[in-house]
Amino acid sequence: MTWLVTGGAGYIGSHVVQAFIDRGLDVVVIDDLSSGHAEFVPDGVPFVRGSILDTPLVLAALRDHAVTGVVHLAGFKYAGVSVDRPLHTYDQNVTGTVSLLRAMGEAGVTRIVFSSSAAVYGTPDTDVVTERTPTLPESPYGETKLIGEWLLRDQARASADGPAPLRHTSLRYFNVVGSGREDLYDSSPHNLFPLVLDALVAGRTPRINGTDYPTPDGTCVRDYVHVADLAVSHVAAARALAAGRTLEPVYNLGSGDGVSVRQIMTAMAEVTGIDFTPELAPRRPGDPARIVASGELAARDLDWQMRNTLLDMVASAWDARRHTADS
Missing domain, CATH: 3.40.50.720 (NAD(P)-binding Rossmann-like Domain)
Structure with missing residues (x-):
């Protein structure tokens, strides 16, 4: 097969x-x-x-x-x-x-x-x-x-x-997000994780777009x-x-649970050891406040489960980003 x-x-x-x-x-x-x-x-x-x-x-x-x-x-x-x-x-x-x-x-x-x-x-x-x-x-x-x-x-x-x-x-x-191996990485110029990690490696301050959403900390919540x-x-x-x-x-x-952009930034600082205060910018047009999905059907039929925590996701992405920089 x-x-x-x-x-x-x-x-x-x-x-x-x-x-x-x-x-x-x-x-x-x-x-x-x-x-x-x-x-x-x-x-x-x-x-x-x-x-x-x-x-x-x-x-x-x-x-x-x-x-x-x-x-x-x-x-x-x-x-x-x-x-x-x-x-x-x-x-x-x-x-x-x-x-x-x-x-x-x-x-x-x-x-x-x-x-x-x-x-x-x-x-x-x-x-x-x-x-x-x-x-x-x-x-x-x-x-x-x-x-x-x-x-x-x-x-x-x-x-x-x-x-x-x-x-x-x-x-x-x-x-x-994340990486299953350090030599496989997300090189998208549009995704949040590589944008934040690239900024930190380059000595720039990552940005949060929108802090006035109807969410617990005012930033977008995603799955x-x-x-x-x-x-x-x-x-x-x-x-x-x-x-x-x-x-x-x-x-x-989906995970059934959401993580805010601000929580991502906090996890990035914890994992990388790079202390930073995100730059705050206005909302981007079309960004919904929250998108979170139930994965119950996939869990039933497709061995779907969240085997990795948020810190695991960030750490694996950071390891892959550093491996890329060293290679």
Whole structure:
């Protein structure tokens, strides 16, 4: 049983690849390295450099490596930037998924685990998001992730009575942080953890955007989960699909509890030993006060659990950042 991981040279994708390897499962990676790193692909893992928009390339990868399932993480993942680059975002995330599904159909590959996002919810009007919370995305990125879920649903319906019915599930991520290995790190220029750590390493003061939200300390509350915990549930989903188990169409990978930006800053100072007082800045447009999700369904079906504390998340991210600086 071999699984193709699209985007497997990226931050999350490389952790998913490692989780498959740790459990004795064969993987193949396809990545165009637009945001990934070739060195994130372990030695011995076949690596196809290219875009999922190249349907013949994807088809060849599926056939050449006798792939039996796909974990689909490749895509353009920056919600804020997607507002300025909607056509690029739709091309990468929607057209790319169509291309992948087309190649899977031709190759007879019938299992897929899809990387979705909390961005499909927009600004929810509930304290804790569940899979039944209405989806109201507020960015092209969130829209494309929801459309990706629809594409899987519709292709599954269309193929249900054929010789190779598609089986699928989508995992909605919240704030993915930390590192499972010190040589695998988050290099995003937009995510909070690398922004704070890069600032501290450079001797700059990290910034809090908005201190007047209706939260206990006035800063935004988010649901932070460790990337290695996230990766374990991808393997569980893949195994469940391979075993023919019935899965929900979507799962939230959330903690059920929130952490504020100010709490993150406090944890950063404690772990790094760098004493600082964050710079306070106005709110950014579109930032909701609180987004926290229940992971109960994923805990039931996908071995989802919070194995790492906030300090664990920060410490692992800091170790990876220092390793990067030293290498």
